Amino acid sequence: MNRSGRKHTLKFDPRTELLLLVMANVVAFTQHSIWVEIAWVVSLLLLIIVCGCKKAAGKLAAAFGICLLLQYYIFPNGPKILASSFTILVSYARKIFPCLIVGTLILQKTPVRELMVALRKCHIPQGLIIPLSVTIRYFPALKEEVGYIRDAMKLRNIHGIEKLECLLVPIMISATTTAEELSAAAVTRGIENPAHKTSMIVMKFGGQDFLCLAFGVMFCFISIMVG
Amino acid sequence: MSNANTDKKMKGKDLITIGIFSAIYFVINFAFMLMGGIHPVLWMLMPGFIAVFAGIPFMLMAAKVQKPGAVFLMGLITALIYFATGQFTLVILISMASTCILAEVARIVTKYNSFKGNSVAYVIFSLGMVGSPLPIWLFKADFLAQITEQGMPADYVSAVEALSSNAMLIVLFVAPIIGGIIGAFIARGLFKKHFVKAGIV
Numbered sequence: 001m002n003r004s005g006r007k008h009t010l011k012f013d014p015r016t017e018l019l020l021l022v023m024a025n026v027v028a029f030t031q032h033s034i035w036v037e038i039a040w041v042v043s044l045l046l047l048i049i050v051c052g053c054k055k056a057a058g059k060l061a062a063a064f065g066i067c068l069l070l071q072y073y074i075f076p077n078g079p080k081i082l083a084s085s086f087t088i089l090v091s092y093a094r095k096i097f098p099c100l101i102v103g104t105l106i107l108q109k110t111p112v113r114e115l116m117v118a119l120r121k122c123h124i125p126q127g128l129i130i131p132l133s134v135t136i137r138y139f140p141a142l143k144e145e146v147g148y149i150r151d152a153m154k155l156r157n158i159h160g161i162e163k164l165e166c167l168l169v170p171i172m173i174s175a176t177t178t179a180e181e182l183s184a185a186a187v188t189r190g191i192e193n194p195a196h197k198t199s200m201i202v203m204k205f206g207g208q209d210f211l212c213l214a215f216g217v218m219f220c221f222i223s224i225m226v227g
Numbered sequence: 228m229s230n231a232n233t234d235k236k237m238k239g240k241d242l243i244t245i246g247i248f249s250a251i252y253f254v255i256n257f258a259f260m261l262m263g264g265i266h267p268v269l270w271m272l273m274p275g276f277i278a279v280f281a282g283i284p285f286m287l288m289a290a291k292v293q294k295p296g297a298v299f300l301m302g303l304i305t306a307l308i309y310f311a312t313g314q315f316t317l318v319i320l321i322s323m324a325s326t327c328i329l330a331e332v333a334r335i336v337t338k339y340n341s342f343k344g345n346s347v348a349y350v351i352f353s354l355g356m357v358g359s360p361l362p363i364w365l366f367k368a369d370f371l372a373q374i375t376e377q378g379m380p381a382d383y384v385s386a387v388e389a390l391s392s393n394a395m396l397i398v399l400f401v402a403p404i405i406g407g408i409i410g411a412f413i414a415r416g417l418f419k420k421h422f423v424k425a426g427i428v
Contacts, residue, residue: 021311025310032376087383088264088265088383089264089265092264096312099311099312100312103311103312127237127242127296127300128300128303128304130239130242130243130246131242131243131245131246131249131300131304132246132304132307133246134242134243134245134246134247134250135246135247135249135250135253135304135308136250136308138246138247138250139250139254142250142251142254165417168283168417169417169421169422171251172251172283172284172287172417172422172427173421173422173425173427175247175248175251175284175287176287176291176427177427178247179240179243179244179247179248179291180240182243182247183239183240183243183244186239186240186243187239187240191239192238192239
């Protein structure tokens with residue numbers, strides 16, 4: 001979809017993106033060479049720039065650069081207290097960068113309904129797809145909700161341990177009402193219909209998907225070989 | 228909900244409820260996972276901390292969806308999202324899968340609707356997160372070599388080594404059990420104080 005409308009950005013099949021995520025994991029856990037890591041991160045960044053996430057790519061590139069800078073220049077030379085308290089955080093952060101990049105791509109450029117169609121095409125049971133997509137979709141709503149509750153707590157001057165209860169209870173209650181409302185909406189739209197679901201979205205592997213996957217597989221091999 | 232007890236197959240509503248509470252569970256879980264990066268002790272106590280605070284979404288979900296598979300789905304979703312963020316190892320996958328299955332068994336035995344049964348299921352479910360620091364004991368030498376190579380500072384590595392005693396292993400397993408019991412009771416307190424009154428359980 002949208003292929004005719006926005007020709008200037010590349011669009012991948014959601015299944016390609018999911019496979020890329022798996023590959024990002026594989027590379028993250030097998031590679032031991034900093035150059036393989038940098039090459040992998042840079043090519044993923046290029047990929048998401050081509051797909052149109054320029055802003056996010058810039059931010060991620062800056063963050064990755066800062067991580068490298070910290071780990072290789074500031075920690076060895078700077079004060080020891082800095083190194084001992086932040087190294088763990090920085091090395092963990094560096095490790096999850098490839099996944100973060102692919103994750104950004106999926107979150108920004110793939111609507112949840114396309115993701116659902118892709119998962120359905122992979123023959124994943126409906127019983128898993130529904131809760132999974134609800135979970136993913138609920139994170140932003142949860143963030144918004146917490147913001148409102150924080151504001152309300154500030155107005156009422158709630159502090160200390162009481163804050164926890166005042167945060168959790170409204171979240172739980174609103175989560176329950178959301179569940180009710182969402183189910184009512186979903187049931188009316190036929191979520192319980194046992195028939196095979198059809199979709200408006202046409203999903204096909206294109207040249208760019210194969211190219212991208214081939215590239216990913218190549219990287220996995222390199223990282224396993226070098227490591 | 229009387230008709231939910233007779234019909235044991237997951238409906239759309241149950242699936243959506245599980246999805247929403249899994250999101251809350253994951254957020255709580257993730258917050259403590261991040262804290263674990265600060266010091267190895269926090270990492271080893273992490274399953275316990277999570278157990279104390281994640282009881283409310285779990286117990287509410289368990290009260291709302293009294294059907295087989297609910298706990299398993301919650302665990303599976305957590306696992307899948309962790310996998311997507313690149314922080315998942317095979318050990319934690321196995322520990323979570325096995326505890327989810329045991330928790331399901333506990334719920335079948337206790338017929339899904341008792342507080343005690345759900346608490347037992349919750350304690351077992353909480354034990355699943357033990358798999359995160361468990362590699363320290365399972366493959367001690369390899370693990371230490373690996374984190375050294377990844378650029379962890381010597382202080383951290385020696386702290387991990389010092390902590391990887393047998394006593395700490397027991398703490399690792401006992402913490403989520405105690406935490407789980409506390410978490411379940413916190414959940415019950417809040418149920419009585421708020422949720423029953425609001426009519427949502």
